[in-house]
Amino acid sequence: MLDTRLYLLQRISAMIMAPLVLLHLGVMIVAIQGGLDSAEILSRTLWSLFWGGIYGLLVLVVSIHASIGLRVVVSEWLRIKGRSLNLISWAIFIFLVVMGIRAVMAVTTV
């Protein structure tokens, strides 16, 4: 159910995710110092190539990482294998990418 390709994809996505999560947490801590304010958040993110890129990348690696992780859980706990397992894994990946990119678009574009 996990071959070398998927195994490496999950590890590499985790390596990319770790610093991005730390950056995200750091920004959150700094950003709420003056209270949580949507205008302040949007002033940072709107039309920002940097933040759009950072969160776009985060969405992509999270989707890869989570869909492979859930693939293992689905296979081991629900005993689903083969084509059905591939379909479920892709469905989770696409769902996470679409939802994530929608969220990124919401704070970077009007």
Added chain:
Amino acid sequence: MTDTLEVKVWRGDSTGGRLVTYQVPQQPSQTILDVVTWIQREQDPGLSYRFSCRVGMCGSCAMMVNGIPRWTCRTHVQKVVQGNRLTIEPMRNMPVIKDLACNMDEFFSKWKLAEGQFQGSKTRLDAVEQLLPDSPKRVAANAAIECINCGICYAACDVVNWNSEYLGPAALNRAWSLVNDERDCNQQTRLKAVASDAGCHNCHSHQNCATYCPNELNPTASIAGLKRLASMAFLKGKI
């Protein structure tokens, strides 16, 4: 020490079964295999189980004792008894043939699938290969080599329980000892086999295998080694 043990033994076959309770006299230095043998000789000659050497070398007498896989010939009753109760069942993750005897066909088939057989390239006319005992590869092979094929790690492994195709700790540990055998000429095929869909990458590193291995081997570490080698080979386009 109470005089009598209350021993529940699983009786049945591939179609199903149940636990049957026996009263067994307790003896000093008694092993679980002694208990099972006493039941068969004194109370129920129809009880089926498997053993051979009785000294922890052959790996044929493994059973579940109070829910934990153990080599029964080297497991003292005193160390595992709960009150005066013991529950003895056939090995987990293997189909039962009858009572405490399991079918180990699949367990050994997976050794073949993991390319667990040595393949040399030399003939009897060639000189004997010189292997340094302290070379890193020989040290790594040594750490994995003392497996007695008892199946305890396989019974302890949750991943085998969840995924019946998973090669399992024993077969992968064997592959690791051969991966580190400098005389072997089948490395690429072996690495491809252990990195397959049912191979080393499915291990969650729970370490049940290492916890219960009676010879104190660490198949989890062997599997981690295989993951490392398979990943490097994949990145280099070799598998």
